[in-house]
Amino acid sequence: MSMAKKWLTAVAALLLTTSCAQMPKKDYSAFYAERPRSILIVPVVNNTVDVDAPRYFLATVTVPLAERGYYTFPVNLVLGVMNEEGLSDANLVHGADPTVLGAMFGADAILYISIEHWETVYIVLSATTTVSFKYVIKSGRTGETLWQDQSTVQYTPGANSGGGIAGLVAMAVAAAIQKVAPNYMPLAKQANLQALWLPGKGLPAGPYRGDYGSDAEVFPGSGAAIAASAARPVPDETKP
Template identity: 30%
Template sequence: MKKYIYFVLVAMLFVSCATSMSTGLTREKNYPKMYTDKPLTILVMPPINKTVNVEAKEYFYTSMMIPLCEKGYYVISPFLAMDLLKSESAYDSELFMNANLSSFNKVFGADVALFTVINTWSKSTLGNVITVDIEYILKSTTSNEILFNRKGKLSVDTGVNSGGNGGLLGVLVDMAASAINTALTDKVIAARRCNNYVLHDLPDGRYAPMFDKDQNVSAGGIEFSGTVAQ
């Protein structure tokens, strides 16, 4: 009986590995146009906020620049861009999502514009989780083609574990600490975790050591679902 169970487990593992290998995604398979266009300069557009949390737009907008710079791209300062976009009545990215983006190339010198759509942002104190449903769309300002696109749901776990064995009392202490931690969680940090998770798949830019060498690097799905620690 034990031998039978052993062989079944080995067979299941083999099938699982074979499936993973056969469906292995790479950055080039997911985002081939990133390697043909080789964009350098990114303009971060104000996020499109479809939630009741009016501040969600700012959480993501102010936390997008660093992960993009770390990927090797030149990012136009969001703060300087914001002033110009507002003065030109271009603060609402919804107006440009499906429009011709050539003006952003002429005015900002941007090769691509990054749009984000925040579909949901919910915070559960009892569950110690911030849940975000979001989509990232990177579009060329010359061809208007989508070069990079990922969408899905992420949960930012803000739970606290004391690591002790205090029985029921220890559980209650952890629950109380987690509730406080979630209530005080810096929402910008939660947005930054989401940005880091999603943009990790973005092929490296010209200022990164793996520029045009990471075609075969494993990539996640274009549609994702996961949990990230705070």
């Protein structure tokens, strides 16, 4: 199965589990007005005690954003340039002028992410792993906020292991393994999918997807902004 099909399958599963939930509607007028083609992912702010969280998280966010139809800059290249420019501190980067970052990389938009939770809590016979992130996209041309969201995913191993002594033992073993070596990556990937892909919540299809420009009803914005976006030529897919 191709990577794109894997992501789409995961998104379909998320849609099934959230279809009954009432999510607040977003206005995508500012996003349509800018019509970004390329999105720069800058170093993430880590508000947790796990110093390795940013490195692991950055390995999970590029693919879903690229599969959504946007050009993404290589993470390691971005980090290298940031270090050379004296912007190795993520908090400093997040406080910098977005238009400066946009000009530095030639990026249409900047994606800022903060890690709010990246932890495993052990209580009696269970362990719950939680990841939580905040996302903000700003224009690389004006600095205006175009989109923002937050996503949280929790996992408790052995929650469906059944009753009785065997069930308790299974829960205890699963919890011990999870506490010693928690696997945050699948949860981070799921959180990114929820934030970037869910209809009416995530990002409209980008210019490098076949359904680009056809999902305005799912991602609503003002009529003028949508019309202005549709009137512009589709970018050359051979160029970032």
